[in-house]
Amino acid sequence: GAVVSQHPSWVICKSGTSVKIECRSLDFQATTMFWYRQFPKQSLMLMATSNEGSKATYEQGVEKDKFLINHASLTLSTLTVTSAHPEDSSFYICSAPTSQAYEQYFGPGTRLTVT
Amino acid sequence: GQNIDQPTEMTATEGAIVQINCTYQTSGFNGLFWYQQHAGEAPTFLSYNVLDGLEEKGRFSSFLSRSKGYSYLLLKELQMKDSASYLCACMDSNYQLIWGAGTKLIIKP
Numbered sequence: 001g002a003v004v005s006q007h008p009s010w011v012i013c014k015s016g017t018s019v020k021i022e023c024r025s026l027d028f029q030a031t032t033m034f035w036y037r038q039f040p041k042q043s044l045m046l047m048a049t050s051n052e053g054s055k056a057t058y059e060q061g062v063e064k065d066k067f068l069i070n071h072a073s074l075t076l077s078t079l080t081v082t083s084a085h086p087e088d089s090s091f092y093i094c095s096a097p098t099s100q101a102y103e104q105y106f107g108p109g110t111r112l113t114v115t
Numbered sequence: 116g117q118n119i120d121q122p123t124e125m126t127a128t129e130g131a132i133v134q135i136n137c138t139y140q141t142s143g144f145n146g147l148f149w150y151q152q153h154a155g156e157a158p159t160f161l162s163y164n165v166l167d168g169l170e171e172k173g174r175f176s177s178f179l180s181r182s183k184g185y186s187y188l189l190l191k192e193l194q195m196k197d198s199a200s201y202l203c204a205c206m207d208s209n210y211q212l213i214w215g216a217g218t219k220l221i222i223k224p
Binding site for chain 1: 148215
């Protein structure tokens with residue numbers, strides 16, 4: 001199946017700093033990528049849809065100025081958590097659909113801890 | 116509104132069969148997915164149903180009834196490694212996935 005990678009797999013940062021998370025489709029092109037956040041024992045929450053060459057679409061309640069998304073190429077989307085706070089600590093997962101709309105592959109996730 | 120319901124937790128015995136149910140209400144319907152998620156890992160795709168009926172794939176089967184807004188995931192010959200959360204998700208008319216909260220499956224020897 002298709003492969004999606006994420007980097008880093010885990011990161012610890014201090015409150016007030018910014019963290020960038022990369023999501024790459026390794027063997028296919030993805031014009032769209034999805035960013036999710038998952039808190040412990042909860043389901044996935046869609047944060048935003050990343051669109052190559054255009055602005056991301058954010059879900060209601062997600063601050064676009066805090067969670068910056070850039071989809072600069074057909075294989076790379078980045079999520080930057082700006083001015084991170086401890087409540088931003090979570091598991092961040094990206095996914096990308098392949099040419100068949102229903103097939104969506106997930107990256108391995110990035111665990112962010114803000115101290 | 117859009118809603119996906121599935122049990123929070125289930126327990127089953129190694130070697131047995133377990134059925135995890137999912138009911139849904141969405142704006143439009145473009146298929147229902149089941150994903151498996153082990154603790155601390157990303158979800159992995161198990162199945163996709165868009166037409167009524169049963170889809171079998173090895174030890175796992177998934178069933179869909181669109182008229183009832185209902186699906187189930189059937190796991191046979193349970194193994195300890197099947198202990199995980201099982202997420203039900205529907206794709207709505209905008210091709211967005213609406214996720215259930217997941218069912219934590221505990222397998223006992």
